[in-house]
Amino acid sequence: MKGITPEQTVEHYENFPVGSFLLPKAFRPAIAVVYHVARYADDLADEGDASAAERLAALDECSAELQRIARGETPHMARFQALAPVVAKYAIPLQLFEDLFSAFRQDVVKTRYQDFGEVIDYCRRSANPVGRILLHIFGQTDARQLALSDGICSALQLVNFWQDVAIDWQKNRVYLPQDDMERFSLTEVDIDRGIATPAFKQLMAFQCDRTRRMLRAGSPLGVQLPGRVGLEIRTIVLAADRVLSKIKLAQYDVFNARPTLTGGDWPAILWQALKVGITKKV
Known part of the structure; x- marks a missing residue:
């Protein structure tokens, strides 16, 4: 796919940064892992010069990574490898990530x-x-x-x-x-x-x-x-x-x-x- 590689995140201005210095340090590493997965998937829908089909295929691969985590397999991408223990430690439902990915897919195809x-x-x-x-x-x-x-x-x-x-x-x-x-x-x-x-x-x-x-x-x-x-x-x-x-x-x-x-x-x-x-x- 043109534009965004699996380990790349585009710099963004954030109105409402999460995981800031205000939070106890114990939470920040897990939040950083979640942020980088969500930001990467969002960028797949928005950044670069890929076609709609390429964007959707890349987002489908993100969903496939979630399925690998659910099956107890090792994800292919480092971001998702880091996500797996966070999901397990905090009992985070994987469906929450899939909901995010579905919204990003919608951005590719729905404009009104x-x-x-x-x-x-x-x-x-x-x-x-x-x-x-x-x-x-x-x-x-x-x-x-x-x-x-x-x-x-x-x-x-x-x-x-x-x-x-x-x-x-x-x-x-x-x-x-x-x-x-x-x-x-x-x-x-x-x-x-x-x-x-x-x-x-x-x-x-x-x-x-x-x-x-x-x-x-x-x-x-x-x-x-x-x-x-x-x-x-x-x-x-x-x-x-x-x-x-x-x-x-x-x-x-x-x-x-x-x-x-x-x-x-x-x-x-x-x-x-x-x-x-x-x-x-x-």
């Missing part, structure tokens, strides 16, 4: 979403498994925690979508729901022009407000989980909320500048996360 339900179904597979994998590593997997994690992770994925409307358009992808576009009288011609029209701003305001409600609904997880694990979750939630605020501050014009977090944002986010830990209310 009819309604918000379709978008959320994508988030269920592209984002939620990451949170569930982390909770397995943390040893915090009751049903309530998993549900809260799903809400946070779906919201994080949506933040990326609204932040990246212009970038995704260059890949011929539109994650804004088609029925919402029709409701707000926005067409793809408007997106192609790269102008934040009144209709575009209204639609983006609607999506960002809905995303913020989802994010805050899941935020109690950050005070339910103990110690530095909870601090990490609170930091990620507050970071996502800050990106939404930056999108709003830019009047939803994500065409001229992609709202991102900078080094100056993180001290304030961390301080707020620490205060929330004291008050126990996100």
